[in-house]
Amino acid sequence: MSINNVRLAQVPIQTYNTAAPEVQTKEPAEIKGDYQLTMISPLLAQMLLAQSKKITPASVSNVQGVTEAQKRVSGYKNELRDMLTHNKANIIAVILRTMNAQDKDGNELIQGDEISGNFINAVDRLDEIKDLGFNTQHVLPIHPPGKTHAMGTAGSLYAPKDFLTLDPELVDENPPEEVKKRVAELYEQKTGKKLEKMDKNDPEVAFAQCKYYIDECHKRGIKVMLDLPSCASVDFARLHPELMAIGPDGKEKVPQGWQDIRMLKSFVDEQNRILNKPLVDMLKKYVDMCVDLGFDGIRADVGRARPVEFWNVIINYSRAKDPQFAWLAETYTHEDASPQLNMPYDRPQELLEVGFDSYYGQYHNYSDWLTADVLFDYVKENIDMNNKIGEKCGPKSLIGSFATHDDQSPMLYGGAPWVMFTTILQSMLPQVNPYIVDGIQTGDFYLYPYEHALVRDSETDNHECTVHTGRLDIFNKSRKPGGNSPEIAQVVKTAFALRDNRYNELNPNSNVKLSMTNAQDVITKGSFIKLPTNNPEIIAFARHKDGKTLLFVGNRNINFKVGGKIEIPGLKPEQKFANLMPSYGAESKFQNDKQGSLVVEMGAGRACVFEIDDKDIEKLSKPENVLQQKYL
Amino acid sequence: MTYISPILSSTLNKKNNTNKASENHYNKIYEELTRHANDVKPNAPKARLIKGGPVHAVQNTIKDTKNFFKAVKDGKLSDNNLGRINDLGMKFGALLIASFLASKAKTKTEAVMQFIGGATFFASMSLWPKLFINLPARIVHGFDIGQRYVSAQGDEKDFFLDNQFVPWDAQPKEELRKIGKRTGIDYDSPNGEEKIKEKMRKTALQNRTLGMATAGFATPLMTAMVGNAVEPKVRDIIIERVYKKAKDIITPKKFYEQDGGGSIREIGKSGLEDYLSGAKADVRNVDGIENLFKEYSDKNLDKNFYEKLCNMLQVNTPVDFVKERNGELAERTYQMFKDLDDYAPIESFRADNLADVIRSIQEQTAVVDEQSLKDALKKLNINVDIADYIDSANKAVSSKTVTVDVDGIVNDFANSADKTIGGLKKILKTHGLDGVQIGTVEKGIRMDNAPFFEVIKKYNESVLPEIRGRFKSYMDLFNSVMGSKTESKTTKEYLMELDKLMKRFNFSYDDLKEMTNSGVESSEAKLRLVKYFEKFADKTKSLTLEEYKKELGNFLSIPLDKDLLDTMEHLVDPKNIQSITENAKSTGDNAFFKLLNTAFIGENGNRKSGLIGALDRFKQEKILSLDAIKAKALICSNFERRVESLDFKRALEETGLILSEAKKAGMTPEEIALNSSIPYEDWIKYARSVIYDGSIAKDACNANIGDKTLYETLKGIIYNPKAFEVEDVILNGAKEGREYTNFDIKGVVERLKNLNQSVKEGKNDYSRSLSFSKAVSERATAIFNNKSWKRIFVPMTVALIAVTLLAQPFFGNIKKEFPEENKNGGTK
Numbered sequence A: 001m002s003i004n005n006v007r008l009a010q011v012p013i014q015t016y017n018t019a020a021p022e023v024q025t026k027e028p029a030e031i032k033g034d035y036q037l038t039m040i041s042p043l044l045a046q047m048l049l050a051q052s053k054k055i056t057p058a059s060v061s062n063v064q065g066v067t068e069a070q071k072r073v074s075g076y077k078n079e080l081r082d083m084l085t086h087n088k089a090n091i092i093a094v095i096l097r098t099m100n101a102q103d104k105d106g107n108e109l110i111q112g113d114e115i116s117g118n119f120i121n122a123v124d125r126l127d128e129i130k131d132l133g134f135n136t137q138h139v140l141p142i143h144p145p146g147k148t149h150a151m152g153t154a155g156s157l158y159a160p161k162d163f164l165t166l167d168p169e170l171v172d173e174n175p176p177e178e179v180k181k182r183v184a185e186l187y188e189q190k191t192g193k194k195l196e197k198m199d200k201n202d203p204e205v206a207f208a209q210c211k212y213y214i215d216e217c218h219k220r221g222i223k224v225m226l227d228l229p230s231c232a233s234v235d236f237a238r239l240h241p242e243l244m245a246i247g248p249d250g251k252e253k254v255p256q257g258w259q260d261i262r263m264l265k266s267f268v269d270e271q272n273r274i275l276n277k278p279l280v281d282m283l284k285k286y287v288d289m290c291v292d293l294g295f296d297g298i299r300a301d302v303g304r305a306r307p308v309e310f311w312n313v314i315i316n317y318s319r320a321k322d323p324q325f326a327w328l329a330e331t332y333t334h335e336d337a338s339p340q341l342n343m344p345y346d347r348p349q350e351l352l353e354v355g356f357d358s359y360y361g362q363y364h365n366y367s368d369w370l371t372a373d374v375l376f377d378y379v380k381e382n383i384d385m386n387n388k389i390g391e392k393c394g395p396k397s398l399i400g401s402f403a404t405h406d407d408q409s410p411m412l413y414g415g416a417p418w419v420m421f422t423t424i425l426q427s428m429l430p431q432v433n434p435y436i437v438d439g440i441q442t443g444d445f446y447l448y449p450y451e452h453a454l455v456r457d458s459e460t461d462n463h464e465c466t467v468h469t470g471r472l473d474i475f476n477k478s479r480k481p482g483g484n485s486p487e488i489a490q491v492v493k494t495a496f497a498l499r500d501n502r503y504n505e506l507n508p509n510s511n512v513k514l515s516m517t518n519a520q521d522v523i524t525k526g527s528f529i530k531l532p533t534n535n536p537e538i539i540a541f542a543r544h545k546d547g548k549t550l551l552f553v554g555n556r557n558i559n560f561k562v563g564g565k566i567e568i569p570g571l572k573p574e575q576k577f578a579n580l581m582p583s584y585g586a587e588s589k590f591q592n593d594k595q596g597s598l599v600v601e602m603g604a605g606r607a608c609v610f611e612i613d614d615k616d617i618e619k620l621s622k623p624e625n626v627l628q629q630k631y632l
Numbered sequence B: 001m002t003y004i005s006p007i008l009s010s011t012l013n014k015k016n017n018t019n020k021a022s023e024n025h026y027n028k029i030y031e032e033l034t035r036h037a038n039d040v041k042p043n044a045p046k047a048r049l050i051k052g053g054p055v056h057a058v059q060n061t062i063k064d065t066k067n068f069f070k071a072v073k074d075g076k077l078s079d080n081n082l083g084r085i086n087d088l089g090m091k092f093g094a095l096l097i098a099s100f101l102a103s104k105a106k107t108k109t110e111a112v113m114q115f116i117g118g119a120t121f122f123a124s125m126s127l128w129p130k131l132f133i134n135l136p137a138r139i140v141h142g143f144d145i146g147q148r149y150v151s152a153q154g155d156e157k158d159f160f161l162d163n164q165f166v167p168w169d170a171q172p173k174e175e176l177r178k179i180g181k182r183t184g185i186d187y188d189s190p191n192g193e194e195k196i197k198e199k200m201r202k203t204a205l206q207n208r209t210l211g212m213a214t215a216g217f218a219t220p221l222m223t224a225m226v227g228n229a230v231e232p233k234v235r236d237i238i239i240e241r242v243y244k245k246a247k248d249i250i251t252p253k254k255f256y257e258q259d260g261g262g263s264i265r266e267i268g269k270s271g272l273e274d275y276l277s278g279a280k281a282d283v284r285n286v287d288g289i290e291n292l293f294k295e296y297s298d299k300n301l302d303k304n305f306y307e308k309l310c311n312m313l314q315v316n317t318p319v320d321f322v323k324e325r326n327g328e329l330a331e332r333t334y335q336m337f338k339d340l341d342d343y344a345p346i347e348s349f350r351a352d353n354l355a356d357v358i359r360s361i362q363e364q365t366a367v368v369d370e371q372s373l374k375d376a377l378k379k380l381n382i383n384v385d386i387a388d389y390i391d392s393a394n395k396a397v398s399s400k401t402v403t404v405d406v407d408g409i410v411n412d413f414a415n416s417a418d419k420t421i422g423g424l425k426k427i428l429k430t431h432g433l434d435g436v437q438i439g440t441v442e443k444g445i446r447m448d449n450a451p452f453f454e455v456i457k458k459y460n461e462s463v464l465p466e467i468r469g470r471f472k473s474y475m476d477l478f479n480s481v482m483g484s485k486t487e488s489k490t491t492k493e494y495l496m497e498l499d500k501l502m503k504r505f506n507f508s509y510d511d512l513k514e515m516t517n518s519g520v521e522s523s524e525a526k527l528r529l530v531k532y533f534e535k536f537a538d539k540t541k542s543l544t545l546e547e548y549k550k551e552l553g554n555f556l557s558i559p560l561d562k563d564l565l566d567t568m569e570h571l572v573d574p575k576n577i578q579s580i581t582e583n584a585k586s587t588g589d590n591a592f593f594k595l596l597n598t599a600f601i602g603e604n605g606n607r608k609s610g611l612i613g614a615l616d617r618f619k620q621e622k623i624l625s626l627d628a629i630k631a632k633a634l635i636c637s638n639f640e641r642r643v644e645s646l647d648f649k650r651a652l653e654e655t656g657l658i659l660s661e662a663k664k665a666g667m668t669p670e671e672i673a674l675n676s677s678i679p680y681e682d683w684i685k686y687a688r689s690v691i692y693d694g695s696i697a698k699d700a701c702n703a704n705i706g707d708k709t710l711y712e713t714l715k716g717i718i719y720n721p722k723a724f725e726v727e728d729v730i731l732n733g734a735k736e737g738r739e740y741t742n743f744d745i746k747g748v749v750e751r752l753k754n755l756n757q758s759v760k761e762g763k764n765d766y767s768r769s770l771s772f773s774k775a776v777s778e779r780a781t782a783i784f785n786n787k788s789w790k791r792i793f794v795p796m797t798v799a800l801i802a803v804t805l806l807a808q809p810f811f812g813n814i815k816k817e818f819p820e821e822n823k824n825g826g827t828k
Helices: A042-054 A068-072 A080-085 A121-132 A177-191 A203-219 A234-239 A277-293 A308-321 A348-354 A363-368 A372-393 A411-428 A486-499 A519-525 B006-013 B019-035 B054-074 B079-104 B108-141 B173-183 B192-250 B252-256 B263-277 B286-295 B303-313 B321-326 B328-341 B351-365 B370-379 B387-396 B406-415 B421-430 B435-448 B450-462 B464-482 B489-504 B509-516 B524-540 B545-556 B562-571 B574-587 B589-601 B611-622 B624-644 B648-664 B669-675 B680-691 B708-719 B727-736 B745-760 B772-810
Strands: A091-094 A136-139 A223-228 A231-233 A261-263 A267-269 A297-300 A326-329 A397-400 A432-437 A527-530 A538-545 A548-555 A562-567 A589-592 A597-602 A607-612 B048-050 B148-150 B156-158
Touching (some): A068 A203, A080 A136, A080 A223, A080 A297, A080 A326, A091 A121, A121 A203, A121 A486, A177 A203, A203 A277, A223 A277, A223 A326, A231 A234, A234 A261, A277 A308, A277 B019, A308 A348, A326 A348, A348 A372, A363 A411, A372 A527, A397 A411, A411 A432, A411 A486, A411 A538, A411 A607, A432 A486, A486 A519, A519 A538, A519 A548, A538 A562, A548 A597, B054 B079, B108 B173, B108 B192, B108 B772, B192 B772, B406 B421, B421 B435
Parallel strands (some): A091 A136, A091 A432, A136 A223, A223 A297, A297 A326, A397 A432
Antiparallel strands (some): A231 A261, A527 A538, A548 A607, A562 A597, A589 A597, B048 B148, B148 B156
């Protein structure tokens, strides 16, 4: 038996948190060369071997080291990969340079002595985020933006001038004393030098402040993912021509519609699929940087922009450093869902197989899915894919990408009711980690009064405040995200509390009590049961596990009240229906017809969740209506 | 316990070692990973290329239709399929529009062309890019820019549909290599594949852009040109079909083999004619029939009934119950009893019955004789208590006493040849009975014959609708047969003759048009015509008249019969020709061509005077057979129109009127004809002129033929038994004038005279075909328009095609090499 067998791709993946399984014992093998045999604990070996699954050479296996971040925050450990794959991450996407910006004059643009968002003041919002139930942050890129051919007055977040440093504009040069002290410690740990001055031009200061921010997140139980841009700025391209993709016309490749960025060259020889080593090297350093800073994972912008061979190296390398290092791919389910010149197809399956834990999918198109069946078909498509590849690479998930920073604010589609509807929906869907862009939780329309205004002071070569209408501003230093619909936050909070088994704790005085003790399991692991209705606009499904059942009923129609009948197999005549979610919009009525159906009349965009006593719902439903995500 | 790699073990052992050591460790892992980066491969593509073709297109349309209904039913449909429904909508929409336009079309050709036009439009939309964009691109660049593929989601799309997303991995590498060879890009050169792809993408984009830019012109142009080319063929096909159909329908054999066993013939000939002639008058076993009806008075008529009835009526036709219910027997019975109103013979009725009935009337109007009345009622099967009635009747007796000569009436009727109710009524009148009294007698007689009327009633309820339905189908056929002026066989033959003439003189239709315009002084065509006639005149100088006529026929390349030659004799007399040519030499073109115009085209307002007019008449003669068919069809359709409007009686009356009139007048048709002061030839000529020349006055032709006399004339032709044998019989008969025996000749001739007057007054606008000169004129205009149209659009089309072809070499150009191949990096 050669050492290759020790790589043991056959060993089933086990989650980090599960109890130690029986370890498969292998016969000792003849080891050649410098290899030697070492005994390690079964638990560790099992985990490491599983992690090393993707790595071809047997000589390379993952190890679990204690990361620097773990050392910095007592009690913290990275579980983001497990959280993502097991549908337990509640994600908020934030832009640090605006996250807690202080717009004094109300023009929504941060100018003059107004303070933009930075690593330090962002910490002030962490308690609020935690309170809402978010346990994961997707931090949009924090690298210094390129200034040439730039979009907006601050430069696009996705046009980094340098991947391996942080935007000095995120540095707070005058933080409070206790923060300063902690930052200085972090600075010294890394550089071995005393921090003389909180100078934003010293890259290590930015690193130290970033660590401080991440540590504060970790202290609150919030995991942090950093956004890895798929392309680079024009400035970067000029400095690193060897990394840039050149088109057959001899010019640098530009992703259509984004004149401020240039594409990176993944292959040096695409026909033979030979990777561009300098680029891989740079991304390897990027991973080093992320792990060092304490990030728990990476969100890969336009995941399809890099080939599987590339991710095979980078993801596995990151896992060697931190087995729980999570990877989220921005990629859609259908290969031509987001056509873009010079970008390859979307094919999530191969990205998931190569190591990504979760992907975007296409819930952002939900506003076009006018009937329940379209949603159910999509849910099925993804669960089928998971079950197909799960044996090989474990569970995979989606994020509830009902609105991302690339999409227009859902407030523009259906206002607060629509946001609340999709929030409750995504919190109840299987194989989904709820995802909300900062500001949406209070109803931000992302409409900026300075859109396309020309301003004198610009940090880039562009004096126009570029804004994509209705979308979160990623080009300028804008005001803190947020709107005037605090009721959405209440819905977010309640929905996430239900997912996190904190429902009763959150609502101690409520009349509606949850009797099941592990709603989280029902939602994240339970089966998904499509319930027949006589109205295609009524979304009705049950989540069921171990005899416990949660029922989701929603009116997809955002304009009108709808009525209908929902068949609930096994529904007891005496079953009462008490909505676990906050009430909003028009009153909705529910009546048990005592013949196995729930008759509903729902206000526009209303979504409700009920706990019902229906142990046999799964058995009594038609098999084709029951979906179960496997390998969880 | 397990075994693990040295690196791992090293890591574990060095858990607390320095960062540097740790870095080295991870670097080793990293290097190892990069060495094995290619151990994973992208997943095989789900998308696949497909081959198109008409079958595939049909399959797609079926699939789209299914998807449409599925979407309607379930509300489920992918975006792509939703988009495709748009195509489906266009196709169905085009079909609907074509249907609507077709319903408004004046000719069958026009109607059919609506559909052909729609289909051609879609075909053009598809063919234009295929033939003039994709094909040249394929020839020049070596690949199909119209390639289709099925995406990973199962949607069928154009491979180059989205310039921003081309599913390259569905394209086999070998194919790319081939295309590379064709386009001069070495696949194995650095970035060779990418260059090939870029060239393809660019070529496709440019070609698709060109396709879109030109489609707006090209599609309608192609549609129009294809439509123009196809239309004459379509018209020919339609004309031939219509002609064949007409012939089939009118051909006696087929006509009478229609279901129902030749109703028209039976009704028109055997039925009414035989009945009226009295040949079968004695078949009515009245008592037997009466008893039969009594037997069946309270039950449904069954097979036995019909069989018994057939026997009684001496109908020898084998009785098929099912068939007969709706067929011959029903018609025969109807035929026999239908005219009881006036013509029903009552000679079989017992004289004492009649006497009783009449007596009862007399008694009613004078002193009521109770016993006589009782007897009469008994005979009439009326069982009522008459005591009260007698009382009141006696009270109502007027002082006026009428004496009715019952015996006289009975005797008169017995001796009368006319043993019909009509005849009886006349006798009653001569015996001084007033209207009321005559009506009473008639009623009495009818009461005695009630079961017969019952038969008629039943017949009307069950059989008539069937007959009506059958006639409806005939009528539809006739209507479809008739076509219209522009697509009749006549017009077609005119045009064929015209084409021959044009060819003979090497005239274009423009020439012809120009020649008809006297304002134009000279033209190439005229000069050619001059030469022809000069040549002809030279050649025929010394010929006899007969030789000349023969030569003229050859000269014109048209077989000339006697009539035509007679007509033309004057116009193209050698002397005239000579004088014409001499005149031309001395007086110049203008005068000469006026003469030529007169000769060929005819003088203004007198189209028939020229050669073309003569040809027109010649054609009329030539196509007599066709017109005979048309005439028959007209009459048949009119007959059926009567039936259609439930005026069955009138239809039959009209059919048999001539026979009836002849009989009434106590003359045979032949006798009538012989006694007429107008020669047969004249009225035949008139008849032919209105039938065949289409010169009947329009206002006399409401709905087919509104003129009753003419209609009857034609009807006579149709229902003449001998005329059914073959078409030629009619024609010969028409010429000989002997076969038409059943005419009210005087009336017909008078009527025709009037019509002839209408013709002279220029009211002759009724025709089922275009007149020859009109056809020439219209043809000339059409050709001229076509030519003008083509003059503009053909060059435009050619230019478009040229652009698409010439553009190809300029498409898909990319820089041959990257400016500088990147030599850095790589893990190789």
